Amino acid sequence: MTEQAFVWKDQKKLRMGYTTGSCAAAAAKAAARMLFLGEEIRQVSLMTPKGIRLYLDVEDILRMKDKVRCAIRKDAGDDPDVTDQILVYAEVSKTEGKQITLDGGVGVGRITRKGLEQDIGDAAINKVPRAMIREAVEKEKERGGYTGGLSVIISIPDGAELAKKHSTRGLVSKEDFLCLEPQAL
Template identity: 65%
Template sequence: MKSEISTDKKKRLRSGYTTGSCAAAAAKAAVCMLLEDCDITKVSLLTPKGIMLHLEVEDIHREDNVVRCAIRKDSGDDPDVTNGILVYAVVRRVQGNQITLDGGIGVGRVTLSGLSQKIGEAAINKVPKQMILHEVEEVCRQSGYDGGLEVVIEIPQGVEIAKKTFNPRLGIVGGISILGTTGIVEPMSESALIDSIKLEIKVKKANQQEVLILTPGNYGADFLSETLHIDIDKAVKCSNYIGEALDTAVEVDYRRILLVGHIGKLVKLAAGIMNTHSRQADARMEIFLANAALEGVELATLQALEKAITTDEMISILEKVGHLEGVMKRILSRIELHVQHRVGSNIDVGIVVFSTKHGLLAQTEGVIDGL
């Protein structure tokens, strides 16, 4: 079931639509069928971005005072775990004249502060909530209905899908979030991942975690747990977006940061490269080469470093000639300089650099005190 969204020819990727758009369209279709006593197989929805969607309505169940129907999520060319799932709306008549909105099966519940919803509320974000209520209220107005309605959003597959998302770490349990600020999924965008990282940092701060622990990925998480004996649930995996994570730490007023990472990632910070993805920059060999030269390493070793492919190979070369400790001190000092410059002088920064092959390579003094 595809939406009638035009393809962005510049990107050559097809856009999709959010869970928020699905929920709003399903609610609109359900209330129409409830108030007009008829089946509706297609529904139109104008997204906040101004794009009109024409969506097929699936799995319709009608009774006297309740209608349940679904819209199938289409993520376009974005690799999204929610692609193809059914987002249901259940709308029933109730006494009074209020319209209420809640989440049912597969829609997460908030258990930690720091999110836009209060603890105990369904994880339906602000814009999707506005979209859903607007569509329901507009149908009621057009139908001349001024009675009460109960609207419940359900995503039966959401319970399992949530396990593949950041939600459990954010304190959202039992399902996924109803998301979307524009109603449209922009394919292959990095913004969703960066937003998730930022949100997780904000949740950690809101829940009184005094030290922000950052690590790029699974290697760092394993080192935290197995070598430093730090609970990995306290850490935020920031992927390649170390700069954005540090900026968010400043934004939410963290005063202590611990950055733990594999040398293959963190060495790039020594040159001020804050997005460590290989397509942004590499410079690992150049950084090792420059710091080795400053350490007085002989020419033959420098030439060997220039030919090395991996950071582990560079480390082995330096270890063999007895210069590893000195070079790593220089690299750590440059990493600390650039990270400290990014966050400012009011934040204490601790850094741990390791290799899965060689173990701990360098760390700032007192780095894990009080953790």
């Protein structure tokens, strides 16, 4: 984030950060852009649902013929979020057909009970991050003039280990970090 944003809470000035979902959407956008451009990018911008534009550094880039994987490092600001500084990965691959599919990989939990936003067995990625990811990838697909399908896999390799070490308040499963609602953006 290039510009620091702050909020006041209980007479304390707190630095704002951004959510795991924003990291996932930014990583997916960066991976899709690199897939279509054929070259690396080191920073990506993302407009959050709250209307704040983020400028995020792209890390751990792996480019292959029909697939790109990269990560965004989460910054939770002054929020005491256990996911602060984790790498959130997106892998975007070309597929047959025209559909964009979204799933969770390593470190992303699965829905285990009814009553949540997704079906049982689906990746535990809430509807707002899902929409952000789909919108970002769709825009890059159009920008690149690509008419085929895409697979987007979101992974948090350190997710399972963090869940074992810390409270699972608000988590659907011990690996589900995309359902946690932090106080950060």
